[in-house]
Amino acid sequence: MEYNLLFSFKLSLFVAGISTILVLITGVGLAYLLVYQRPRGHQLLDIALTLPLVLPPTIIGYYLITLLGRNGVIGQLVLDLTGDSLMFTPQAAICAAYVVSLPLMVKSCKSSFESIDPHLLAASYSLGHNRFSTFWRITLPLARPGILAGVILSFARALGEFGATLMVAGNIPGKTDTVPLAIYSLVESGQFVRANQVVLIYTLIAAIFLLISNILGGRNLRAWKGEQR
Template sequence: MEPAWIALALSLKVAGWATALNLVLGVGAGYALARWRFPGRELLDALLTLPMVLPPTVLGYYLLVVIGKRGWLGAWLWEHLGINLIFTWQGAVIAATIVAFPLVMKSARAAFEGVDPQLERAARVLGLGEWALFFRITLPMAWRGVMAGVLLAFARALGEFGATLMVAGSIPGKTQTLSVAVYEAVQAGQDDTANLLVLITSLTCVAVLLIAGRLGGARVHP
């Protein structure tokens, strides 16, 4: 059963990196949408939420168009830096990051909108700068909702399948994550391996969801 644990380790690695990236990108986008008023704000919110509702194969195709060797970004990376993201674990990270991004962004936005703006105004009157205001007032008051979204994103990244398969493929030990390994095991008729992988994935995701529920409570609406 060693391949199962290799797939688990790779899945945790990919989900960990994707979650770390979304902690920065998703929280930043959620804060901007919650605090800034500008034309097209709700349209931008809808566009950033698209990965949550798009079919994984469509999202995977978009990624191939962008980061594939013939894509506008992928071609530049290959020609100038010799970097190829297709069929690599880094490509799996990009796919998982984009798929899980809306969960962090939507949860963060809701959490930041729940912070009393009068407290922020009072802090500004007392001379607190914007960075200090964010890290000392806004984020500590919104952290439960933010962390709930981050944990949900981790669970989503851990179980990502469609876009990851299209971008990273299924190379055992290199790009074969848990969800992809389940698919391969079922296709090969390896029921024992498939059962073990499904059990590991299910238990991990249930644990993450329980923690997210305790943190976010009824305030989280991804």
């Protein structure tokens, strides 16, 4: 009764799933921007995107609460648009997961874009393909392994997110208590046996996801190598 752990598992997968979709779309875009477009201030953008990787979670939580809170830029906007505060909602947990996992996606996409032979892209342009078509047919397929790695890492990071989530989404039983937060509550209230059970199941789930993605990735890599030949 006290803990709805099934809910926590569902919520964690939901939050990590949505966050990973957002990270996939924006991360690929941002990496493309940083590698090929190089707008003015791209160095700064790169640093800003990497910071969540090195900052302690409490600091990320502080930044997020400043942005998403009622008085924050984003928080106020959401409040005006929807009439509902973003804080203490599963959506806030998605924001936290998104911010901490985006750097992983951007980094791994960037390095795979950088490793693509520019001659291939030049050939594509010379054969009359425009930017979008080249991106869709040449760059993206060639960057496949890197993007997949980014997706796996982002999803795993989102599943484990704790500090920033606690700050912006709160630890509300049955509403925003993801598995890491439920484990925190269990340990804090001395229910070690339950905590250990949840830890084991969560580790197993994470391992299964990694296994699936490794199999997918391996198959993908073999297919990719086959195409090369």
